[in-house]
Amino acid sequence: MNNKKMIAALTAAVLCTGMFCFPASAKVDMDDLPTPISGDKNIVTFQRTRPVLEWGGADTVYNRGSRFRRHLEWSEVDGALFYRVYSKAKSEKNYSLAYETFDTSVLVEYYEDTYFKVQAVTYSASDKQYKSLMSKAVKFKATEPKKREPIMPISPYDDGVYAYEGSADDGDEIIIDPVMEEAEAVSFNSPVMPVPAPSGGAVAVTDPQKNNTEEYGHAPESGFKKAGLDPVSTFSVDVDTASYTNVRRMINDGQRVPEEAVRVEEFINYFDYDYPVPENDENVSVYTELAPCPWNDNALLMMTGVKAKNAETTPRSNFVFLIDVSGSMYSEDKLPLAVESINMLTKTLTQNDRISIVTYSGEERVVLAGGNGKMRQAVSVLTNILEADGVTNGESGMKAAYELAEKYYIEGGNNRIILMTDGDLNVGIQSEDELKEFISEKRESGVYFTVLGFGDGNIKDNKMEALADNGNGSYHYIDIPEEAQRVLVDERESTLFTQACDVKIQVEFNPAAVGSYRLIGYDNRRLNNEDFTDDSKDAGEMGAGQNVTALYEIIPAKGLTSALKYQKPVPGSAKELATVKVRYKKPGEGTSREIEAVVDSTPGEASENLLRAASAAVFGMVLADSEYKGNADLYSVMEMQSALYSRKKDKEFGEMIEKYVSLYGDIDKESDEDE
Numbered sequence: 001m002n003n004k005k006m007i008a009a010l011t012a013a014v015l016c017t018g019m020f021c022f023p024a025s026a027k028v029d030m031d032d033l034p035t036p037i038s039g040d041k042n043i044v045t046f047q048r049t050r051p052v053l054e055w056g057g058a059d060t061v062y063n064r065g066s067r068f069r070r071h072l073e074w075s076e077v078d079g080a081l082f083y084r085v086y087s088k089a090k091s092e093k094n095y096s097l098a099y100e101t102f103d104t105s106v107l108v109e110y111y112e113d114t115y116f117k118v119q120a121v122t123y124s125a126s127d128k129q130y131k132s133l134m135s136k137a138v139k140f141k142a143t144e145p146k147k148r149e150p151i152m153p154i155s156p157y158d159d160g161v162y163a164y165e166g167s168a169d170d171g172d173e174i175i176i177d178p179v180m181e182e183a184e185a186v187s188f189n190s191p192v193m194p195v196p197a198p199s200g201g202a203v204a205v206t207d208p209q210k211n212n213t214e215e216y217g218h219a220p221e222s223g224f225k226k227a228g229l230d231p232v233s234t235f236s237v238d239v240d241t242a243s244y245t246n247v248r249r250m251i252n253d254g255q256r257v258p259e260e261a262v263r264v265e266e267f268i269n270y271f272d273y274d275y276p277v278p279e280n281d282e283n284v285s286v287y288t289e290l291a292p293c294p295w296n297d298n299a300l301l302m303m304t305g306v307k308a309k310n311a312e313t314t315p316r317s318n319f320v321f322l323i324d325v326s327g328s329m330y331s332e333d334k335l336p337l338a339v340e341s342i343n344m345l346t347k348t349l350t351q352n353d354r355i356s357i358v359t360y361s362g363e364e365r366v367v368l369a370g371g372n373g374k375m376r377q378a379v380s381v382l383t384n385i386l387e388a389d390g391v392t393n394g395e396s397g398m399k400a401a402y403e404l405a406e407k408y409y410i411e412g413g414n415n416r417i418i419l420m421t422d423g424d425l426n427v428g429i430q431s432e433d434e435l436k437e438f439i440s441e442k443r444e445s446g447v448y449f450t451v452l453g454f455g456d457g458n459i460k461d462n463k464m465e466a467l468a469d470n471g472n473g474s475y476h477y478i479d480i481p482e483e484a485q486r487v488l489v490d491e492r493e494s495t496l497f498t499q500a501c502d503v504k505i506q507v508e509f510n511p512a513a514v515g516s517y518r519l520i521g522y523d524n525r526r527l528n529n530e531d532f533t534d535d536s537k538d539a540g541e542m543g544a545g546q547n548v549t550a551l552y553e554i555i556p557a558k559g560l561t562s563a564l565k566y567q568k569p570v571p572g573s574a575k576e577l578a579t580v581k582v583r584y585k586k587p588g589e590g591t592s593r594e595i596e597a598v599v600d601s602t603p604g605e606a607s608e609n610l611l612r613a614a615s616a617a618v619f620g621m622v623l624a625d626s627e628y629k630g631n632a633d634l635y636s637v638m639e640m641q642s643a644l645y646s647r648k649k650d651k652e653f654g655e656m657i658e659k660y661v662s663l664y665g666d667i668d669k670e671s672d673e674d675e
Helices: 243-254 264-268 333-347 376-385 392-405 432-445 461-470 481-490 491-495 529-533 607-624 634-641 648-675
Strands: 054-064 067-074 080-089 095-101 103-113 114-124 129-134 136-138 150-153 162-164 195-196 202-206 214-217 232-236 283-290 300-308 317-324 353-358 364-372 414-421 448-454 475-478 498-509 514-519 540-543 548-556 576-585 593-602
Touching: 054 364, 067 114, 067 136, 080 103, 080 414, 095 103, 095 376, 095 607, 103 317, 103 475, 114 548, 129 461, 162 414, 162 432, 195 607, 202 232, 214 461, 232 593, 243 264, 243 461, 243 475, 243 593, 264 548, 283 593, 283 607, 283 648, 300 540, 300 576, 317 333, 317 392, 333 376, 333 392, 333 414, 333 448, 333 475, 333 548, 353 392, 364 576, 392 414, 392 432, 414 461, 414 491, 432 448, 432 461, 448 491, 461 475, 491 540, 498 529, 514 529, 529 576, 607 648
Parallel strands: 317 353, 317 414, 414 448, 448 475
Antiparallel strands: 054 067, 067 103, 080 095, 080 114, 114 129, 114 136, 150 162, 195 202, 202 214, 232 498, 283 300, 300 548, 353 364, 498 540, 498 576, 514 548, 576 593
16 A cells, blocks of 8 residues: 555644745654554655656647646655645636646646646655645646547537547647537426335335435335234334434435335434432433323323443543545535534544554555644545545445554543445445454454435445444434534434443333333334343443433233243232333443333323424324324424423424425325325
8 A cells, every 4th residue: 555645634733824835844743643554663764856747638628718637747755645636727826726636637727827736745754844845837828729529528518528539649639519419308296116126125216306316225114913922022222313314314415215215213322311320330221101102092101211330530532534435425515514524523632642644545545643633623524525436336445444444443441433425335245244244253343333424316335334233333314514413423422432232121020000101213123032131232321421211002901811831920920011221231241130120000191202203203104104103294293392391302303393394294184185
């Protein structure tokens, strides 16, 4: 691996402040330097060679007006970390920075009589200084073009730029007829429809308006179980919130929410709840509550909450940012938002933390290896150079990221890869099953794997969820900068610092008090009952101070099932509805611990905790058109949630429901009446 690609940020922190550069002789604090991945003590060998600029003859085009485009190429400079391209017109006195790149060529735009210079930014190992070499100025002068016939447009939206047959000689320019082809009209009333996806167990969603190729996992909704026949329910916790924010993005865009995009438990767990803090030596606590069910007059609603312990001290972090820079990440809500998110997080880091950056498209590139957590400006410069282009070989990127995470592993620290992608993998490992197998093997390294999803129209939600679930991490969808602030800054320790591993919940219902029950959501998190005490069985992780909430819809017992031979009623047992057990491991421990709580069978008035969770759950059930939504519809959801405005998230949630009601409430109401 070329060292210039691995330590490209070394100069950024020292030489660069915005668009300006420090003198080349500026001294460097060696403590701020990351170590190359190769482990060499001497970072590079400094040689006094200059970049030589040339025309790139194959890509010459002439644009409308007097603007030209062509590839500017230069010779590689030994030890160069990255390059800066400067330009000025003949009438201008000073050069201005036009491009920053890791490569030795760039497609430049210029006007007649434009001068270019390229600066190679290097590092001298002998005298421990950053230095830069500037090329001689090269003047590009447009000449009379030769007429050639066009082959085909590059794009009808590319400002009239067309490709032409043949290559151009030095100085040879091609004239273009700047005629834009009219784009085909698209109906804005086209519905969003699910279609079979290429991978099993997933559902693809198409939207003719947006050329939508999104994919979502599909798990059948679980129904009621009889407590007398099947009294035990076991599942893994889920701290993901991606489904909620992805649906929020759709609603803000005025879209109809496809049923497959809704995971009810992620709606519930997006919100904050007031649960008791863990006591004694425990890292988690249990909270339970029972009240009438808002959407089913014949049922009760049982709430089970688990809270993880807050962090006493913030551990040192070893973060590897794994960034998808393939062509599908081009839009503003993808790579640019990912870069903004990285810069938010790096502002919270200290010099004791480590930062690495790996990008992948057709191949992986190590941009920064083991950098100091205070190198915020270097990270900002590096990430802003990134461009989206090419295919998506996520496998090579993940392998490189794990190598870096393991190389700079901090014992007792927070070692984590943060993947930023739309989930579209089209080279290497692609299917959900292959991803699960690959990432499950890697989690044994002790490195956690968090996934941040970006963008719309092409997201592969099913793949991103599979990576996070099997990589001992969590999956969040970033739709707006405020969500990045919430996930990576405001709730950083909950998102990025694990306090409880392999957390499982098991509820044993009392047949004397419970006729039947149904766990709401968690349809792809169910475990076999014997998995609860099996410490080798993987389950979800919980971050510092994080809450996990589960709701059970319960039909009370009318009498003990007479057909049962061994389950006889115990005097006074009907006072107990259920026993809730939670099993977890402390980080670094291989043996799990168990705590439990008993639920009284007498319901009370719903607390704000339960009302908040119930509102989120029933909205998800209505959007997913659950057969168990009872008498709930969009209007009743809005009414139920209207009482909850004590927190910022409550207000935003209420506004989201109101918007969706204004868009589709009457349509859904008419559909229900027709049925």
